[in-house]
Amino acid sequence: MTKATVSSFDSLVKKSSIQINYQVAMPQPATHLFEVTLHISPVPSPTLDLKLPVWTPGSYLVREYAQHLQDFTVVVANQSLPWRKISKNHWQVETGDISQVTVKYNIFANELSVRTNHLDSSHGYFNGAALFLRVMGEEQQPIQVTIIPPNDQWQIATALPKITDQNHTFLAADFDTLVDSPFEIGTHQLHHFQVMGKPHELAIWGEGNFQVEQMIADISKIIQVEAKMFAGLPYDRYLFLLHLFSQAYGGLEHKNSCSLIYQRFGFRDRSKYERFMQLVAHEFFHLWNVKRIRPQELSVFDYDQENYTPCLWFCEGTTSYYDLLIPLRAGIYDTQSFLQHWSKEITRFLTTPGRKVQPLTESSFDAWIKLYRPHAHSPNSQISYYLKGEMISLLLDLLIRSVHQNQRSLDDVMLQMWQQFGKHEVGYTSQQLKEIIESVAGKDLTDFYQQYIEGTQELPFNEYLQPFGLQLVADKEEAPFLGIKVSSDNGRELIKFVEMGSPAQLAGIDAGDELLAIDGLRIGSGQLSSRLQDYQPQDTIQLTFFHHDQLYSVPVTLEQPRPQQYQVLPIENPSITQKQNFASWLGTSLERGRGQGEE
DSSP states (O other): OHHHHHHHHHHHHOOOEEEEEEEEEOOOOOTTTEEEEEEEESSSSSSSEEOSSBBBBBSOOOOOGGGGGEEEEEETTEEEOOOEEEEEEEEEEEOOTTTOEEEEEEOOOOOOOOOEEEEEEEEEEEGGTOOOEEEEEETTTTTEEEEESSSSOOOESSSSSSSSTSTEEEEEHHHHHHOOOEEEESSEEEEEEEETEEEEEEEEESSSSHHHHHHHHHHHHHHHHHHHTTTTOOOOOEEEEEEEETEEEEEEOOSSSEEEEEETTTTSHHHHHHHHHHHHHHHTTTTTTTTTTGGGGGOOOOTOOOOOTHHHHIIIHHHHHHHHHHHHHTTOOOHHHHHHHHHHHHHHHTTGGGTTTHHHHHHHHHGGGTTOOOOOOHHHHHHOOOHHHHHHHHHHHHHHHHHHTTOOOHHHHHHHIIIITTTOOOOOOOOHHHHHHHHTSOOOOOOHHIISSSSSOOOHHHHHHHHTTTTEOOOOOOOOBEEEEEETTTTEEEEEETTTHHHHHTTTTTTEEEEEEEEEEEEEOOOOHHTTTOOOOOOOOEEEEEETTTTEEEEEEEEOOOOEEEEEEEEEEEOOHHHHHHHHHHSSOGGGGTTTTOO
16 A cells, blocks of 8 residues: 555544444355445444445446345344334434444345346455445445455455555445445456556456457557546556456446456457457446546435436447447557448447437436336337437537537547546536537537437438548348347247337237248248248238237238348548548548448
């Protein structure tokens, strides 16, 4: 611990009116139980109220972490003290004139994700929101956390500073910091590296086909590119926590660290490796956008319920825009790969019917009940604020660049947001965000907002791409349109999605039905698309299927083919201005983007 850290610790202890000390033990990892002990001295009032958060910042869903808490007890001088439960996540203890109290409880931890807890014989991982009770009214007090590993071979990785004169003990400035600092405890690999004179760590749990030297080199490039955007790094030390698992993907940002989960064999294939680096770029970008540049509604967290904001499209969608752009700037992939990644993203957007139903601000606001709870009808009625926010950010960047001949860009929006709100962590309103974007663009964006952010008008991609020598081209779809998606399951073709207003939907076909035959001939695994190519638009086919175990056969009239894939391609014979715009935006020549989609 440096002198600065010691000084910071001493100052925190001096300002503390009470001592809040947590001990986290895991004596039998195979049980998946973290044994948590909370010491409070002196007890702040005759009534002690303790609450467990119901969600964690960065993951906008009430996850009810209290469902995993068990064996709650309160002990004073080796005697149990009565307590009662006030609500699903609220425990209350009448302490009277007792000066010290010890609370014990266990947390069942067997869900491996970036936002939950996981404990087994190989490691222990936890998020503060899912493990630590909040001492009501004392959220600003410093908190000590002591980890007791099951054996001496397990090491500890966290962004919290270590208290050197206490074994395995760490200091959080307050409860928000505690929630924002996940722990990885086990036999993980731990790699140290320096970027721009600051220490960084990469903790890797699990086996995989990664090359750690290449990974660290590319992560370092991402750090440098993003730091250049914001004129420096706003931390003293940063930790990357990486969990390797089968067919896994996800990330969760923290102020001085991030948690990543990725498929263990997803590093040798180039496209999968690039996707991983986009994940890194995304979560690292969040240390500015979201962790410090925050909507006003998220400037003070309410851990007991939903925290609504219409600005998640900027928090997550703009970050998603940059997670494609930053690896290009870092030289991790080239322009052609960048355009291919964009083609995939735009394809996802334009093949989601819900984009015509749900406005972007509503998508942001309703994240708590929709994005993380998808169902069979979701693609018809919803659009991800990640995905459409990414599209909006692309259009805004191109708009600003076009108006100002590439002398301004969305980068300037981010820098102004950082300087005005992020540096001092002052929450912004949606109106203030709009005003900053308008000030950089140099024009009123009310119509843009009403049409594309607050409304559901189709995004005019080609209008914005054309000044940069690009165009969006729909691939020709040969099969007529039926409007269903199927998936093979133990030899059965199950209908997973039925598009609203499609021929299939109008014929009464539902998600969950089992598709059997077209015109009396059985549909085999993966045959639907090829079978439909034998027909023409306006042909009527007889579709046979099981609906709730009852056999049906109905006529369905097919419609004109609809594109299922889009590509962003250079236009033919671009002008000098278009070439210059492209080069100013992406840092390379337009010719380097050619060849995409050509086999």
